[in-house]
Amino acid sequence: MHRIRLHGRPRQQSRDVxxxxxxxxxxxxxxxxxxxxxxxxSTVPFIFDVLAYGAIFVLVVLGLGVIASMMGIFNFAHGExxxxxxxxxxxxxxxxxxxWIGMLAAPLSVAIIGLLLERVVIRxxxxxxxxxMLGTYAVGLALREGVxxxxxxxxxxxxAPLVGSFxxxxxxxxxxxxxxxxxxxxxxxxxxxxxxxxxxxxxxRAALENPALARASGISTDRVYAATFAFGAALAGLAGGLxxxxxxxxxxxxxxxxxxxxxxxxxxxxxxxEGAMAGAAFVGGSSAALPWFIKPVVADVVVFVIAIAIAIxxxxxxxxxxxxxx
Amino acid sequence: xxxxxxxxxxxxxxxxxxLFVQRAGLLGGMIALGGGSYLYNPKGTWAAxxxxxxxxxxxxxxxxWGGIPNANVAKMVIDDMNASGGLxxxxxxMVLEDTATNEALAVTKVRKLVTQDKVxxxxxxxxxxxxxxxxxxxxxxxxxxxxxPQLYEGKECTPYLFCTGPTPxxxxxxxxPWLIKNGGKRFYLPSADYVWPHVLNEYARKTIEKxxxxxxxxxxxxxxxxxxxxxxxxxxxxxxxxIFNTTxxxxxxxxxxxxxEAGFSKNGGRLACVYYDENALNITPAHEIEGLGSCLDxxxxxxxxxxxxxxxxxxxxxPGNNPFTAGSASTGxxxxxxxxxxxxxxxxxxxxxxxxxxxxxxKITDGPGGGCEMVPGTRHVKMNMYTAVAKSxxxxxxxxxxxxxxxxxxx
Numbered sequence: 087m088h089r090i091r092l093h094g095r096p097r098q099q100s101r102d103v104x105x106x107x108x109x110x111x112x113x114x115x116x117x118x119x120x121x122x123x124x125x126x127x128s129t130v131p132f133i134f135d136v137l138a139y140g141a142i143f144v145l146v147v148l149g150l151g152v153i154a155s156m157m158g159i160f161n162f163a164h165g166e167x168x169x170x171x172x173x174x175x176x177x178x179x180x181x182x183x184x185x186w187i188g189m190l191a192a193p194l195s196v197a198i199i200g201l202l203l204e205r206v207v208i209r210x211x212x213x214x215x216x217x218x219m220l221g222t223y224a225v226g227l228a229l230r231e232g233v234x235x236x237x238x239x240x241x242x243x244x245x246a247p248l249v250g251s252f253x254x255x256x257x258x259x260x261x262x263x264x265x266x267x268x269x270x271x272x273x274x275x276x277x278x279x280x281x282x283x284x285x286x287x288x289x290x291r292a293a294l295e296n297p298a299l300a301r302a303s304g305i306s307t308d309r310v311y312a313a314t315f316a317f318g319a320a321l322a323g324l325a326g327g328l329x330x331x332x333x334x335x336x337x338x339x340x341x342x343x344x345x346x347x348x349x350x351x352x353x354x355x356x357x358x359x360e361g362a363m364a365g366a367a368f369v370g371g372s373s374a375a376l377p378w379f380i381k382p383v384v385a386d387v388v389v390f391v392i393a394i395a396i397a398i399x400x401x402x403x404x405x406x407x408x409x410x411x412x
Numbered sequence: 413x414x415x416x417x418x419x420x421x422x423x424x425x426x427x428x429x430x431l432f433v434q435r436a437g438l439l440g441g442m443i444a445l446g447g448g449s450y451l452y453n454p455k456g457t458w459a460a461x462x463x464x465x466x467x468x469x470x471x472x473x474x475x476x477w478g479g480i481p482n483a484n485v486a487k488m489v490i491d492d493m494n495a496s497g498g499l500x501x502x503x504x505x506m507v508l509e510d511t512a513t514n515e516a517l518a519v520t521k522v523r524k525l526v527t528q529d530k531v532x533x534x535x536x537x538x539x540x541x542x543x544x545x546x547x548x549x550x551x552x553x554x555x556x557x558x559x560x561p562q563l564y565e566g567k568e569c570t571p572y573l574f575c576t577g578p579t580p581x582x583x584x585x586x587x588x589p590w591l592i593k594n595g596g597k598r599f600y601l602p603s604a605d606y607v608w609p610h611v612l613n614e615y616a617r618k619t620i621e622k623x624x625x626x627x628x629x630x631x632x633x634x635x636x637x638x639x640x641x642x643x644x645x646x647x648x649x650x651x652x653x654x655i656f657n658t659t660x661x662x663x664x665x666x667x668x669x670x671x672x673e674a675g676f677s678k679n680g681g682r683l684a685c686v687y688y689d690e691n692a693l694n695i696t697p698a699h700e701i702e703g704l705g706s707c708l709d710x711x712x713x714x715x716x717x718x719x720x721x722x723x724x725x726x727x728x729x730x731p732g733n734n735p736f737t738a739g740s741a742s743t744g745x746x747x748x749x750x751x752x753x754x755x756x757x758x759x760x761x762x763x764x765x766x767x768x769x770x771x772x773x774x775k776i777t778d779g780p781g782g783g784c785e786m787v788p789g790t791r792h793v794k795m796n797m798y799t800a801v802a803k804s805x806x807x808x809x810x811x812x813x814x815x816x817x818x819x820x821x822x823x
Contacts, residue, residue, distance in 0.1 A: 128645065128649070131641060131645050132641075132645075134641075135639070135641035135642070138641075139639050139641075231472065234472070234473075234476060237733060238476070238477065238480055238732060238733025238734045239474075239475070239476030239477035239478075239479075239480060239733075239734075240477050240691060240694060240733050240734070241477070241661045241662060241665065241691075241692075241694060241695040242694050242695075243665065243694060243695060243696045243697045245697045249699075250673065251673040251674070251675075258673060258674055258675055259673075260669075260670070260673040332666060332669065333638060333662055333663075333665050333666050334661070334662055334665035334694075334695050334696065336661065336662045337474070338474055338636075338662060339662055341636065342636040342637075342638060373639060374639050374641065377639070377641075377642040377643070378641075378642040378645075381631070381632070382631065382632070382633045382634065382637060382642075382643075383605050383632050383633065383634055386634045386637070
């Protein structure tokens with residue numbers, strides 16, 4: 087029956103929309119008889135979709151990007167931090183707390199968990215980035231299976247603070263998705279300001295650039311790393327809290343985002359915060375946009391291929407085999 | 413190389429006695445825990461050797477929503493059988509293995525069941541890929557009987573493999589005419605890209621067209637897809653009446669939400685999903701799936717004496733997150749064990765050939781959703797089917813099949 091992994095015959099028989107009246111198979115009718123036929127790609131829902139999914143992606147990648155770019159650690163437990171944020175909202179909602187309070191509590195609780203993990207586990211890996219990937223992966227696995235045990239492997243819904251949709255011309259637009267776009271924009275700008283225009287941001291960048299000199303200048307790099315990691319975790323928690331009404335709470339909710347998030351960070355470059363955001367916008371946007379034009383199964387692959395191609399061009403601008411030519 | 417790395421390397425390469433003792437202790441502990449299922453043998457006060465029932469199911473991993481209640485049901489039924497005197501004067505012993513939603517691991521687990529524990533029957537597997545992975549080890553190499561409990565895409569005709577969950581014919585034959593009458597003729601089939609939706613859709617399409625309906629679109633998504641705007645837009649602009657959905661959780665939550673926000677049901681559209689049971693009602697808020705139709709072999713709302721008795725006993729033993737439902741294969745597991753019990757009683761033996769012969773026409777008069785029986789020669793069960801509609805977070809039964817529905821497989 088239903089399952090999470092791909093299985094079965096490679097046969098792909100997505101039949102495109104067939105129309106009973108024959109002509110123009112790629113078009114559809116709008117509501118009401120006698121109206122003009124329009125192409126499927128109606129502009130408003132398309133733009134909204136790309137924005138909304140891009141925003142969710144940026145939100146997820148934000149925390150990952152902060153930790154990767156500021157500390158040089160690829161946090162494989164990031165998807166589970168997102169999950170913990172979502173779980174916090176769910177737990178509080180179960181106890182009758184309004185959802186939006188849960189959404190405020192999510193980044194706090196995940197920041198505390200992140201801080202604890204940093205003190206106990208992550209700090210041992212700063213010198214060994216590859217071991218850090220394995221370590222964080224293990225932490226993520228433990229968190230995910232822990233939550234799965236608590237949920238009994240089930241899926242649970244959380245109702246959004248804003249339910250339903252408003253109409254824009256002929257199209258209805260989800261209220262909560264709109265709110266997520268706005269919140270993402272605010273969080274993105276705030277994070278950027280924090281990292282570029284505050285003393286804390288300066289310390290973080292100094293600790294990244296030259297830890298020894300930073301320590302010599304009286305910056306406790308130890309503390310800065312802990313704070314940065316907690317901040318990244320808080321962003322993941324926020325993403326989870328905001329996302330959970332759109333999807334549903336399940337132990338695997340962070341997983342589909344993880345690989346694409348890494349792609350986004352690679353694409354944007356691990357060195358800078360803005361790069362990761364641009365990468366996220368690209369991966370998220372194209373994941374949402376491509377299914378409008380091609381089969382979703384193919385679109386998924388195409389996103390990966392394009393993103394990997396760009397990453398290769400970025401990492402080896404001279405080409406894959408240039409060494410042998412010279 | 414950094415200091416930390418050096419330290420780690422040094423530690424891993426050292427051979428001190430203390431480390432040896434530590435590692436030996438760790439290994440010993442792992443072996444004791446890993447093989448724990450057969451280290452203690454609850455033979456009790458019985459004189460005879462126990463009949464061993466192997467349960468191989470996904471207690472952990474993404475499919476644990478199905479595996480956990482499956483194991484619970486098996487434990488409950490086997491305990492009941494023991495309480496009423498066992499089978500053929502022998503006690504039953506359940507040997508449980510966690511297949512962890514991992515086919516490769518599962519093969520070694522069922523190999524252990526058939527070669528080491530020498531179980532007399534294996535029940536389990538939730539997904540089709542799991543069944544396909546373990547069936548050869550159980551049936552052909554292990555020469556053991558295998559009962560598969562989950563609703564599935566059909567076409568499983570391996571000898572000595574009995575299926576006790578609903579097939580496409582059982583889920584479509586009464587349901588699709590109802591959908592056409594109570595929804596409309598224009599169907600859309602959004603699906604996850606794996607074997608169950610592909611094969612089920614083939615059957616659904618045939619049934620839709622036979623009943624005068626029309627398939628407007630059939631579309632496949634990656635299994636973890638969670639962005640459906642393009643499809644929702646297509647559905648809304650082609651005036652689809654019925655969405656026969658086979659996309660799966662967690663993505664299905666986003667899909668139904670986007671449909672709700674686009675006003676699909678409000679404009680008279682009908683959602684349909686044949687794996688939706690009481691568990692699935694939690695996936696989305698109730699108002700988003702108001703009016704969703706499902707067709708299964710059991711719903712709590714049927715309120716039948718057989719089902720109610722099981723519910724009561726089950727909820728007393730296992731209150732919490734994993735209720736007794738049809739979509740999680742719990743009903744199939746119950747049916748499978750009871751039919752097997754009837755077959756063993758008739759055959760007066762646990763030998764595979766004898767039990768299979770009796771199981772081929774086994775019958776139970778009571779169970780979730782009523783009695784059921786094997787259709788001789790097909791290794792599939794004919795059973796009552798029920799169509800239900802979600803109303804404010806609960807199911808309402810809107811139609812019952814006229815008597816048991818034929819599985820339509822391997823005939």
